[in-house]
Amino acid sequence: MAEQHDLMGGRLHLYKRGDGKFWQCSTYLGGRNHRASTKEESLSHAKDFAEDWYLELRGKQRRGELKNEKTFKQASEQFLHEYEIITQGERNAQYVKGHGINLRVHLLPFLGDKGLSEITPGLVQEYRIHRSKTSKTGKPPARSTLHHEVVTLRQVLKTANRHGWLQFLPDLSPPYKTSGKVGHRAWFSPTEYRTLYMATRKRAQQPLNNRWKHVCEQLHDYVLFMGNTGLRPDEAGRLQYRDVKVVRDRDSDETILEIEVRGKRGVGFCKSTTGAVRPFMRLRKRNKPKPEDLIFPGGAQRELFNTILDEEGLKFDRDGNRRTAYSLRHTYICIRLMEGADIYQIAKNCRTSVEMIEKYYAVHLKTTLDASAINVRKPKIKRETPRVLTAEDA
Template sequence: MSTPTSPQAERYQLFQRAGSTKWQMRFSVRGQGQLKRSLDTDDRGEAERRADAIWYEATYRAKQGLTARAHGFEAVAEEYIAQIHREVERGERRTDQGKSEPAMIRRFFIGYFGSKPVDAITDTDLERYAEWRRTYWTEGPGKLIEHIEYERDGHRLRRPVRRSAPSISRQRGETVVLRALLRWASRQGYLKTPPEISIKARRAPDNRRPSFEPHEFARLEAASLSRLVDPIMDGKGAEVRASDRRSWRIKRLDDHTRRDRTLLHAYVMIGAFSGLRPTEMYNLTWGDVLGYRAGRHKPVDQRDIRLQVRGKGKSGKAIPQKAAIPWFDTLWMLFQRSMGREPQDTDPVFASEQGKRVSSVANGFTELLKAAGLERDHRGIKRTPYSLRHFYISEQLANGAEVMDVARNCRTSLVMIDKHYGQVRLERVADRLRPEWTRA
C-alpha cells in the first residue's frame, strides 16, 4: 500500500459524476476491495483535504484489523437483529428471543446510541447509558409513552407503562444482550475490542418472598381453626368494626362466613403441604387431583394423590404431602353441600357456593394473618398467599429433601430456589453443619 508521501493519484482518485459538481473519491484497501465516498464539496482543494483525511483514517483502521469505514451503532444493531432472526429460524435461539431482544435493542440501545460509530463507544458512554436506562420511563423518552404494544398468539395487545426503574434482574438481562451485540460487532470487524461493560446494577433491597417459621405456621393454623367456631366462648362474642366506624358483636357465625373460612383454611393447608403457586391452586379442577376418587373412602395413610397443575406458563405434576389429602376431602364436602351433587372432573377444587371458581383468597388471607398477628415477617415485608409456597420449599430443604427434587416438584429452577426460597435459618440445620467427625 502507498505511503503517506506517495503521490495523491496512487492513494485515491477524485471524480465527479455526470450531471453533478460534487467531488467524490474512490480507493482500494487490501482485503476489503474498492470503496467510494462522497466528499460533499465542489471545491477541488477542499475535496483533496477531505479525501486525504478519509484515506488516512481508512488505512489506519485497516492496519488495526477493522473495516476501513466506521459503522454507526444503529446499522450494526439492525444487522445483529437480522442475525437473531436467522438463528431463531434455524432453531439456535428460542422463539421468544426473536421478539423480545429486537424490541429491547431498538427501544433502548438504538434509542440511546443512535448513529454514533460503534467503535467510538467508550466505558463512559456505557455508564451514562445505564443511568439513562434507569430513568427511561420516569424522566426520559418513555415518560411520554402511554402504553406498550406487543403480539401474543397472533393478536396485537397493549399494556400500560410501568413508571418505575427496571428491576435489578432486568438491568442485568439487558446488559447481557448489549454485551453480546458488541462482541458480535467485534467479530464482524466493526470495532477492535468491545468496551468493558461493567454496568453495576445497584443492589436491591432484600425483597425475597416472606415465609413462615414452623412455630409461626402453627400459630397461623391455630388462628384459622379458632375462626371456624362460634365466638361465644367468653360470653361476649367477637367485636366487628365497619369502615364507617360502626361496631357490633357477633356470637354466632353465619353459614356463608363459616363456609368461606373453612375454604380458606383448606387453601392454607393445601398450599403449605403442596408448594403450589396461587395461580396453580386457582386453576385446579377435580380431574387434576389424580388418584383422589379411587381412594376417597380409604384411610389417609393408605391414599396417595398427584396434582396436575397449570399456571405461570408452566404445567406438570406435583407430589403433595399426605397432610394435604384431608383438606381435599373438606373441599369435596363443601361442594357437595352447596351444589347437592359430587364434583365432576371439570369442577374447580376451590369453588364458591354457586360452584364457580374462586378467583382470589387474598383479602381473606390478609384478615387471617392479622388475626394471627403474622401480617408481616421479621423484615416488615407483607406476607401473601405465595408465602405458603415459600414455607413448603423452605421446610422441604430444612428437612433434607434434595434441592433438585424440590425444584422439579415445584416447577422452578435451582437458581430461583437459591434466590427466593433458600432462606433456611442456620439454627434449623445445625446438625447438618456438625458432621460426626467434629463432635466430641
C-alpha cells in the same frame, strides 16, 4: 408517472409517493440509501427542506457520525419476531410478553437509535443509572427488575451477533455490586404458618358476612393446599381438577396428591404431603366441578389474604421482607428441609434446582448445619520428648 426532481447535481431526489400529499426526499450516501419526508406540500418549501437535510447528512458523514450499521431498534424487532415463533409452546406467554414490555417501555427509549457497536459496557452502566434516577415510584427499581431488563438487552444483542450485525457481545455484568447481599425469601416459620391457617379457618367458619363464606372457605383450603404442595401461584392458577389424583403412595404408604403441573418450565410433576389431601377433597365436594374446571379460578383472593396477614401481623417478616402467596411455596421448602428431607428430591418436586434452594432457603436454616461435623475434634497425638544424644550414645 410520479413527479420527481433531481437536486444537488443529481445526488438528491425529490418525489411524491402515489397519491401522497407530502414531498419525499432520498439520497445514496455512505454505502446506503437515506429517505425522509419533508412534511411539505409546497415544492419550493420541500426543496429547501431537502437541501438542508442532505447537507446535514454530508456533515455527519465527514464527522464520522453517519451510521452504516443496524440500530438497536432494528435488532429488537428481529429478536421479537424470532423469539415469539421459536419459543412457542416452550416458554410461558407472559414471559415472552415481558421481553416486549421491557423493550417498549425502558430499553428502546434509551437505546433505540444507537448503532449496535455503540452499545458498550459504559453505555449499559449509564442505562442502569438512568433507570435509577427516572423511576416513576420515586425509588430505584428492584435488583431483579433491572436484571430482567438486562437479560432482554442481552438477548437482542445475541440476535444481532447471530445475524452478523455485531462482531462480539459487550460485557453486561454490573460493576461494583457483582455479588449482592445473600438473603432469604420471605416465608412463614412453623409457628407463623399455624397462626395463618388457624386465622383462615376461623374466617371460613365465621365470616364477617355470609355472602363471603364461599370465598373464605376457598382461601383457607388454598393456604393449606399451597403450604403442602410447594406450587408457584401461577402454577396453582392453571391447575385443573383433572390434573390432581388422590393416590396411595407405595413408597411412604401414605395417601397423597399426585399433581401434573403446568408452569413456566412446561409440564412437571409434584407429590404433596398428606396435609393437602383433605383441602382438595373439600374443594371438590364444595364446587362440584367438571374435570376441566380450574381449582382456584379466583387465585388466592389477594385482598382477603392480605387483610388476614395484616390482622395477624404477618405481612412482613423480621427482616422487612413482604409476604405474599409465593411465601407459601417458600414455607413448604423450608419446612421440608427442617424435617430432614433430601434437598435433591425437594428440588425435583418443586421444579427448581439444588443451587437455588441452597442460595435462598438452606442458607438461613440452622437444621442444615451438622453440629457433629462442625464440632468434631481430632484426637491429640501424644508425642515423646526427644532425648538428647550424649557422647556415649555415639
